[in-house]
Amino acid sequence: MAKYTLLTGSTGLLGRYLLRDLLLAGKRLAVVVRPSRQQTIQQRIESILQFWENDLQMQLSRPVILAGNITEENLGLDEESRQWIAEHCDAVIHSAASLTFLEEADGEPWRTNVGGTHNVLQLCHDTNIRKLHYVSTAYVCGMREDRVYESELDCGQAFRNDYEKSKLQAEQLVRGDDFIEELTVYRPAVIAGDSRTGYTNTYHGLFLYLKIMCILARNTEPDSDGVRRTEVQLHLTGEEQRNVIPVDWAAAVISHLFCNTEAHGRTFHIAPQVRMTPRQMIEAGCSYFNSTGVEFIGHAEELELSDGELQRHAYENSTLYRDYEYSDPEFDLTNLEKFAGHLPCPVIDEAMFHRFMKYGEEDNWGKRRLPEARNPLNxxxxxxxxxxxxxxxxxxxxxxxxxxxxxxxxxxxxxxxxxxxxxxxxxxxxxxxxxxxxxxxxxxxxxxxxxxxxxxxxxxxxxxxxxxxxxxxxxxxxxxxxxxxxxxxxxxxxxxxxxxxxxxxxxxxxxxxxxxxxxxx
Structure with a gap:
């Protein structure tokens, strides 16, 4: 019997690409989905798949859709769904995660990243699933600046935020579960938009900086030469190395590794061979908006926050990611290059930055109302x-x-x-x-x-x-x-x-x- 794989996080940015790529690879999938305020579980998945079908100009198979919530006991699945999983599934791809950086009143990110992972492991026990593919993050390494190896996890490192801490604890959970016979861990770096289209459905990380650049530039009137003067100082040299990857590449690599049984049981850093720099991002933004005035003043200088509204806005809106501005390690890619070396990470160049910014503006930075999906017969x-x-x-x-x-x-x-x-x-x-x-x-x-x-x-x-x-x-x-x-x-x-x-x-x-x-x- 052709077995199914249970996928969590299928409505997230990485998850919807995994859903597409695994279906294209002919894999049978079941997805655990919770309803949103606007859509039922069927509507959420149907909307995603119709988006891909419009993009690909081909029809896709549908996954089995199960109502659930990974933060609840038994993933919130009813008895019939759990029985179905026990009979049909032999592997889990656990991709669901909370990107909340600082602990909130509802317990995030711990509730999803640690509690949800615990619940997934319990479901594996209850349904006799012994193969787990866990999507971690490269930043379980914390605030290290040296070379980080795929075999390393807890090295006594300090952390920037609760997100990193929670993902470390979650990875420790899956590694410490002896019931899982085959554990494959994927550690993606910072995930950005689609390298081809610029698409994203979340405006964190790199896209937050692009949004700030857009707001600053669009709110600055061009001078007589048509140039926008955005006078902003950045507490950087501009040459800091940043591990940022396009989402379509991350999903393509994970899907390829999942489909290759020889790759199972290993840990993979899903990180770029060629890293980007803040200077490349700023120069791409300046060419896109026809602007100038951004100055890299280095780490030793003090910022003059009283210099104007633009400076203050740029500083205040990027504080959440400030700790990432000063340290980003080099990730060992030994396993990645051995099993997916033929899939090099696209270099994030000026043209790709422009695609990211163009999509962000067209999407009104996440506020655009997307067209309704087609209304099919049930x-x-x-x-x-x-x-x-x-x-x-x-x-x-x-x-x-x-x-x-x-x-x-x-x-x-x-x-x-x-x-x-x-x-x-x-x-x-x-x-x-x-x-x-x-x-x-x-x-x-x-x-x-x-x-x-x-x-x-x-x-x-x-x-x-x-x-x-x-x-x-x-x-x-x-x-x-x-x-x-x-x-x-x-x-x-x-x-x-x-x-x-x-x-x-x-x-x-x-x-x-x-x-x-x-x-x-």
Whole structure:
């Protein structure tokens, strides 16, 4: 049986790229998601996947979506979901994390980074999952300035903030759990936007500095030469080395390492070979905004905070990251270069900085309202309805002539998903999420196509069900080699019978908000 991998953090910046790349690699995924104030768990994942489908111009498979929250006991999963994980999953990628730097009243970042990791480990115990891929951070090294090796963890180092401390404790938790037989640890450096598009959904780290630059430049009137004079002093030399990586590269490397079993059981620094400097960032900003006036005064000089509003604004809004301005170590990349050396980190040059700034401005630095995702038919709900509507046939000849058969249905694109369907003759008698594609016939097709076929069959003509198997081989559907009795054809006929007496009504369109529904800001 093709096993699933349970992924946490799939709605975060790195997580949504991991979701995309692992699906593109053909991996079966289940995701633990909590609803937001605006969206259900299905809506959150569907929005992300439709974003990728628009970008890639292709349809993606859908993960199994489980309602949960890693900060709760059992990840907030119900008994049915935990049982499903025990039966279908053999590995966990734990990517969820809180980026809160200083402890807050709700317990973050400790609640998510330490408590959430403890809960993930407990779930592994309860569901007999012994392979864990843990996304840590390179900054478990704390305030070190020397070369940091992949084999090192607790060296008595000091820390800049609670985020670093909490991630160290979390990594110690996973390393100290003897139940986990195969632990792979990924330690990314500072994650920035997409190297190709500039995309981000979070404005921390590098993007905070880019936002400050934008505010300063856009609020400074150009002089007669069209140049903006942003007179700001920076307590830096400008040549400090910074470990910043594009998110698409980080996800591509982690996905590659996950798919290579030879790489498992190791620790990887996901860090750049060529580091950026503050001077490169400032020069890129000056060329982007046609500005000048930023001065690097070195570490020994005192800043003159009374020199003006621009200086004060720049200083006050960057205090959270001040400790990172003075120290950033060199990370050993031995394992990374051995197993992913063919995937070099893109150098963050002027053009990439410009893409970051352009995207930030277009996105209004996170305040832009994104277009609504397409409103697909809830195919899962319709399949469940089909099962409920099947009349029970208990006559002995039918029971004897028609043994149970399983069929896997993999629907790609909006509204898609995977289901294991149990057939008895031309009746669907059971439906459960997931796939067992290695041991039963599989239909892979766009969800839209199945909906269209089902709607064709809603005319009431039962003979239409017999005609639906044909289009599967011609209308972009891929039918795997079946077993005796052609379960894939029986499924189409059975589905036709189940929905023949009812049209697809609006109640089935509940996966995403309707166009006329107002959404909270």
């Amino acid at each position: 195919v899962g709900k319709l399949l469940e309805k089909a099962v409920r509507n099947v009349p029970t046939r208990q006559d002995q000849p039918f029971e004897n002539q028609h043994p149970k058969q399983e069929l896997c249905l993999d629907l790609t694109g909006p509204g898609g998903g995977q289901w294991i369907i149990t057939l008895k003759g031309d009746q669907i008698i059971a439906l459960k999420p997931g796939s067992n594609s290695s041991s039963c016939a599989t239909i892979t097709m766009p969800a839209d196509l199945l909906v269209a076929l089902m709607q064709k069959d809603s005319s009431g003509d039962l003979s239409q069900g017999q005609k639906l198997a044909g289009p599967l081989s011609t209308l972009k559907a891929k039918v795997s080699s079946g077993v005796d009795g052609s379960p894939e054809q029986l499924f189409i006929v059975a589905l036709g019978r189940a929905v023949a007496d009812q049209a697809c009504d609006r109640s089935d369109y509940d996966l995403l908000p309707r166009k006329d529904q107002s959404q909270p800001a």
